[in-house]
Amino acid sequence: MTRRRRIVILTGAGISAESGVPTFRGPDGLWEGHRVEDVATPEAFARDPVLVQRFYDARRAALAKVAPNAAHDALARLDRDFDGELLIVTQNVDDLHERAGATRLLHMHGELKRALCRGCGESHVWEGTLIDDPACPGCGAKKLRPDIVWFGEMPYEMDRIERALAKADLFVSIGTSGAVYPAAGYVQAARYHGADTLEINLEPSAGTGWFAEARHGPAGTLVPTWVD
Numbered sequence: 001m002t003r004r005r006r007i008v009i010l011t012g013a014g015i016s017a018e019s020g021v022p023t024f025r026g027p028d029g030l031w032e033g034h035r036v037e038d039v040a041t042p043e044a045f046a047r048d049p050v051l052v053q054r055f056y057d058a059r060r061a062a063l064a065k066v067a068p069n070a071a072h073d074a075l076a077r078l079d080r081d082f083d084g085e086l087l088i089v090t091q092n093v094d095d096l097h098e099r100a101g102a103t104r105l106l107h108m109h110g111e112l113k114r115a116l117c118r119g120c121g122e123s124h125v126w127e128g129t130l131i132d133d134p135a136c137p138g139c140g141a142k143k144l145r146p147d148i149v150w151f152g153e154m155p156y157e158m159d160r161i162e163r164a165l166a167k168a169d170l171f172v173s174i175g176t177s178g179a180v181y182p183a184a185g186y187v188q189a190a191r192y193h194g195a196d197t198l199e200i201n202l203e204p205s206a207g208t209g210w211f212a213e214a215r216h217g218p219a220g221t222l223v224p225t226w227v228d
């Protein structure tokens, strides 16, 4: 690790699997019993806001029953000890990275523990439910939605991510199937800019061919080995 100066790490649902957070594609292809397009799109929210709010309220409440695992802890150690540039870009909306202590972190697809006001555009820390249509703490409007990036919506902090990828000398992807864009394209961008590339995943991802090195197995075992 010592000769590295600038590292970008992309994480997905697989890093939280060993903590008990369901990944996206269950055996039935459904996501916790729902088709993704029925709960994670602006159209779904317009069509059935109660279903969508209940879905995210349930996932937000479930966070109290899970804890960071050895992979989250290892990345938090790296974040604490690495004196080069580091950016952890997570597709996950859970709060396990920050609960493990990671700080050089961004949630490109939003966070379960934030609510976004469609009235004033403000984002607020939110621990409770949204099903009861509470008022925005800022403007008072009853227009709060989960602060989650849904399909068809622009991910957060795209510029900051692209700047970090453009100067990275190492790109590591952990626990992601490489099925969703723009995140699935980051390995190509990193390679294009000359970075070394490493995939750590339970199985080969859709983009595994783009990685110079791949280690397949559980993140809870492989990530601490890679960090330490």
Ligand SMILES: CC(C)NC(=O)[C@H](Cc1c[nH]c2ccccc12)NC(=O)[C@H](CCCC/N=C(/NCCC(=O)O)S[C@H]1O[C@H](COP(=O)(O)OP(=O)(O)OC[C@H]2O[C@@H](n3cnc4c(N)ncnc43)[C@H](O)[C@@H]2O)[C@@H](O)[C@H]1O)NC(=O)OCc1ccccc1
Binding pocket: 011, 012, 013, 014, 015, 017, 018, 023, 024, 025, 040, 091, 092, 093, 109, 148, 149, 150, 151, 152, 153, 154, 155, 174, 175, 176, 177, 178, 179, 180, 181, 182, 183, 200, 201, 202, 203, 204, 205, 217, 218, 219, 220
């Ligand atoms: C389905 C896919 C084809 N569709 C897309 O990619 C779309 C459309 C699209 C855009 N560009 C394209 C190009 C080509 C084709 C399609 C597109 N993308 C979008 O809509 C994006 C927005 C996408 C974000 C949607 N929101 C999410 N999440 C929040 C919601 C919520 O969470 O409720 S995406 C969501 O799904 C994705 C799921 O993937 P993973 O995290 O990888 O999880 P998965 O279950 O699939 O895989 C888990 C992996 O872990 C492994 N694993 C399991 N256990 C372990 C273990 N123990 N250890 C290690 N590994 C493990 C497994 O083997 C597996 O490989 C994540 O990104 C996740 O955040 N927005 C956008 O494009 O806006 C326009 C735009 C763009 C730019 C500029 C202007 C406008």
